[in-house]
Amino acid sequence: MAVVDSDEQTKNFLKSLGFPYLKIHHAINHYDFTKGDRKILIIGPMGSGKTEFSARIYRDSLIALKKSEKLRGLTMAGEADRRNIFYIRSKIDKKRFEDYPEDALAYRSGYERLGNCVASIEDSFELEKILDEECKVGTWILDEAEFFDERIAYVIDNFSSKKNGINFIFPMLIINFRKDIFNRTARLLMEIATDVFPLTAYCEHPECIADSYYTYRYYTIGGVECPALYFDPLIIVGGDKTLDDSKTPNYSTRCDHHHFLPGKEYTFLTLRPLGELAYSGNVDPLLNELMYIKNDIKKSEIYKKFAQKFLNTDSPNPIMMNALKVKCIAEKALIYLFSEENLLSIQQMRELAEKIDADLDYINDRLLESRRIKL
Ligand SMILES: [Zn+2]
DSSP: OOOOSSHHHHHHHHHHTTOOSOOOOOOOOOOOTTOOSOEEEEEOOTTSSHHHHHHHHHHHHHHHHTSOGGGHHHHEETTEEEEEEEEEEEGGGGGGGTTSOTTEEEETTEEEEOTTSEEEESSHHHHHHHHHHOTTEEEEEETTGGGSOTHHHHHHHHHHHHSTTOEEEEEEOSBOTTSSBOOHHHHHHHHHOSEEEEOOEEOOSTTOOOEEOEEEEEEEETTEEEEOOTTSOSOOOOOSSOOOOSSSOEEEEEOGGGOOOTTHHHIIIIIHHHHHHHHTTOOHHHHHHHHHHHHOGGGSHHHHHHIIIIISSSSOOGGGGGGGGSSOHHHHHHHIIIIISOOSOHHHHHHHHHHTTOOHHHHHHHHHHTTOOOO
């Protein structure tokens, strides 16, 4: 019998069939419900088919469940059966699926309906509850797990050491639009993982077909592509449709060459030090910069830095300047310093927001998505 779950085995199997020497890619297997104790990361950028991968595992489970009773022993883990799948998504991600039935597992080219085997939860505490309630479930798919609190990694790790043989599957973004590890939750899940399936997608740039890993965030304003700034809020839930909106970003997959990320240097060279000054009690320099950004952007440091780097140079890169066309740049700077760098107190946040006449709805929506208290 040929086992084909590793590259080497696939190679030997095909060789035994008389294949000549050629480049052999690893087999695309059906999901193996006989193997337990796995924590599987399915990682890849937007559009790489992570959700479709989950849907395929679900379809495999429907086939596996039809098999004879004799097989049960192979897929059981205590009272749970790994062929019983439960799909969990984050409540904040729910608006991505507004157009689909409540129980739909939606991907780009269709959807599966999961009936009672799907739930939207808020945090790791709710996950704990469902894990205890659904004792027949042997395979848990936790979609976009990076949206949850860090605690979730330990809830899962403890649950799987208590209940032998249970599997967890995490279709998730491991790298954010800044090309950093998504967040601490992603880092902790990487630490407990046993398997990883990396998926790629074509670079979405019209002049490119390279295999790509990076998630690119941009805004479309009047049909013009405006790359997101480095200090754009870490989590902004986007839709699957492309929007022409200055406040809601679009996402796509891009190769290194077409992934534009303006403002990283400004963030560390200027913005963060202004936050540090505010932290030590001197808020005015930050306030000045925010006022300029809000009311007269050409006088701001960010504009001067961008003009120097992307316009007045031997190799100009004007698309980067489009990043300054989006709304709420001062608000984004405040959110970054407050919620990611912890350099502003809630009191300072409120005062600065008031002084620059900030868009409070925008700030509060972002703080909610990054699990912070509202202003
Ligand atoms: Zn490209």
